[in-house]
Amino acid sequence: MIFRPSREDMKLIGWGIGRVILGIGIIMTVPLVVAVVSTEWNVVLDFLVGITACVTFWLVAENTCHVKKDLTWFHGLIVASAGWLFAMGFGAIPHFLSGHFKSYLDACFDLMSGYTTTGLYLLQDLDHVAYGTNMWRHLLSYAGGQGIIVIALTFLFAGTAGAFKIYASEGKEEKLLPNVIRTARAIWMISLTYLVVGSFFLWLGLMWGGMAPGRGFLHSVWLFMGAWSTGGFAPQSLNLLYYHSFIIEMITLGIFVIGSFNFALHYSVWTGRRTEVFKNIEVRSFAITSLIATFMLSIGFGKMGLYTSLTEFFRKGFYNLVSGHTTTGNSTVFSTSFFGEFGFIAMCAITIAMAIGASACSTGGGLKGLRMGIFTKSLWGDIRRLVSPESSVIMEKVHHVHDIWLDDALVKGTMLIIISYVVIYSVGGLLGTIYGYSPSVAFFDATSAGSNTGLSAGLTTPLMPALLKVYYIFEMWAGRLEFMSVFALFGMGIALVKGRRTGTR
Amino acid sequence: MEEGISRGNEQSRWRRWGGYALGILIESATVIAISLAALLLMFLIKAIMT
Numbered sequence: 075m076i077f078r079p080s081r082e083d084m085k086l087i088g089w090g091i092g093r094v095i096l097g098i099g100i101i102m103t104v105p106l107v108v109a110v111v112s113t114e115w116n117v118v119l120d121f122l123v124g125i126t127a128c129v130t131f132w133l134v135a136e137n138t139c140h141v142k143k144d145l146t147w148f149h150g151l152i153v154a155s156a157g158w159l160f161a162m163g164f165g166a167i168p169h170f171l172s173g174h175f176k177s178y179l180d181a182c183f184d185l186m187s188g189y190t191t192t193g194l195y196l197l198q199d200l201d202h203v204a205y206g207t208n209m210w211r212h213l214l215s216y217a218g219g220q221g222i223i224v225i226a227l228t229f230l231f232a233g234t235a236g237a238f239k240i241y242a243s244e245g246k247e248e249k250l251l252p253n254v255i256r257t258a259r260a261i262w263m264i265s266l267t268y269l270v271v272g273s274f275f276l277w278l279g280l281m282w283g284g285m286a287p288g289r290g291f292l293h294s295v296w297l298f299m300g301a302w303s304t305g306g307f308a309p310q311s312l313n314l315l316y317y318h319s320f321i322i323e324m325i326t327l328g329i330f331v332i333g334s335f336n337f338a339l340h341y342s343v344w345t346g347r348r349t350e351v352f353k354n355i356e357v358r359s360f361a362i363t364s365l366i367a368t369f370m371l372s373i374g375f376g377k378m379g380l381y382t383s384l385t386e387f388f389r390k391g392f393y394n395l396v397s398g399h400t401t402t403g404n405s406t407v408f409s410t411s412f413f414g415e416f417g418f419i420a421m422c423a424i425t426i427a428m429a430i431g432a433s434a435c436s437t438g439g440g441l442k443g444l445r446m447g448i449f450t451k452s453l454w455g456d457i458r459r460l461v462s463p464e465s466s467v468i469m470e471k472v473h474h475v476h477d478i479w480l481d482d483a484l485v486k487g488t489m490l491i492i493i494s495y496v497v498i499y500s501v502g503g504l505l506g507t508i509y510g511y512s513p514s515v516a517f518f519d520a521t522s523a524g525s526n527t528g529l530s531a532g533l534t535t536p537l538m539p540a541l542l543k544v545y546y547i548f549e550m551w552a553g554r555l556e557f558m559s560v561f562a563l564f565g566m567g568i569a570l571v572k573g574r575r576t577g578t579r
Numbered sequence: 580m581e582e583g584i585s586r587g588n589e590q591s592r593w594r595r596w597g598g599y600a601l602g603i604l605i606e607s608a609t610v611i612a613i614s615l616a617a618l619l620l621m622f623l624i625k626a627i628m629t
Contacts, residue, residue, distance in 0.1 A: 340606070344598060364617060368621060392617050
């Protein structure tokens with residue numbers, strides 16, 4: 075039996091979404107200021123329209139949906155999942171008005187790609203985009219990396235006892251500090267510190283390469299935001315290839331690998347538990363899977379006779395592999411090179427690395443290192459059980475900030491999420507194949523969308539079928555929220571139609 | 580006494596930010612170590628295959 079949500083439940087959800095949309099409106103003031111300073115008056119108008127729409131929605135939600143009740147898990151899940159969809163719709167307004175998109179659907183695609191730190195884009199003529207619009211692209215990726223719910227929690231949900239429920243519903247279950255609002259602020263403190271440090275080094279690197287200080291400053295901030303959030307956006311259509319700079323590639327590589335680490339890990343290492351980085355299951359898992367994928371990539375390149383010098387091998391091979399593994403999507407080759415030059419084995423290596431993805435509670439996506447660790451350890455536990463005497467009790471544990479003992483519920487939950495990822499990757503790949511794309515290209519781009527990576531083998535363009543665009547938006551959204559909130563939203567849809575009327579939750 | 584408290588706060592702020600800087604260095608060293616291991620692996624495979 076399933077219960078239909080009451081009117082009060084719907085009001086509470088509407089109120090929460092209103093707060094999230096207000097957060098989006100507040101973030102839009104940054105590109106607005108950049109547009110004013112750059113005297114891009116058309117862009118100023120685009121953002122004024124966007125901000126007005128967000129504030130109007132918030133005012134309506136605040137005045138019509140406010141109820142004296144706290145959020146439950148159900149409300150938190152729905153606010154997170156539906157909040158991202160509403161945020162996509164409102165955030166796409168300035169994008170669509172910029173004139174760089176074929177349709178509103180394309181603008182929504184780029185918005186979801188930015189929020190979920192994917193990095194795929196359908197924007198046209200990227201090399202001539204206004205500073206304000208470019209700032210918006212990178213900022214929403216940076217903000218989405220921390221989680222748009224985290225932003226709302228930091229500023230707009232203070233004093234709400236149900237705050238943890240919406241925080242956890244966004245795919246982040248870890249509390250760095252006992253209080254969830256302070257956890258959200260700690261996440262921001264880490265990200266902002268790295269923003270200053272990372273952008274500074276990038277700025278030096280760009281000026282060393284001959285870029286003017288003013289333009290170099292903007293590029294350094296945008297490159298940092300794209301890399302740290304593991305979004306992979308860059309201000310030029312050639313992505314990292316535009317800079318032809320070994321220094322910039324190495325700095326961005328460092329930024330996106332560190333950005334793909336768990337925020338709980340950052341906090342532990344920063345606050346005195348220095349050895350955590352060596353013991354943590356996610357770092358170990360990342361190191362091992364990176365080396366296995368590097369092995370595959372090297373064999374693939376060797377067979378194809380690609381990149382004869384070791385430096386090129388590293389810059390074109392390892393860089394793109396790790397960019398895929400951390401679900402970033404920054405690239406030092408043309409997108410067509412993955413299919414046209416890399417060959418099947420190297421492409422498989424990158425696809426597998428993308429599917430595995432980064433750390434839990436980080437800016438990255440994919441199955442996550444923690445789940446790979448739990449899966450591997452539980453498999454090892456089963457093997458040990460098979461070869462041990464029947465009376466022996468065998469328990470496995472993983473180390474992530476503290477020791478976690480593996481029980482059936484944890485393994486079952488982990489497997490459910492892993493299967494969900496595999497299903498969305500596979501359906502996307504099959505859909506692309508049905509539309510006539512090469513299977514390796516279709517599965518590469520579908521895995522890239524579902525794992526929130528952003529590397530493309532050439533399928534993702536404004537000319538791709540509309541149904542594939544919608545499916546990729548779904549993949550990006552479901553993959554970023556790690557399914558539970560999405561399942562809850564579908565469940566609510568069914569409950570609204572078929573549910574039994576009852577009191578409030 | 581107020582001066583003492585203020586100096587204590589100042590010291591603890593420096594210690595905290597020193598800890599953050601050390602954290603950044605450790606994380607960067609981890610990335611360099613993984614990259615060097617991958618580079619070595621690439622070199623070995625390249626040497627074997629040619």
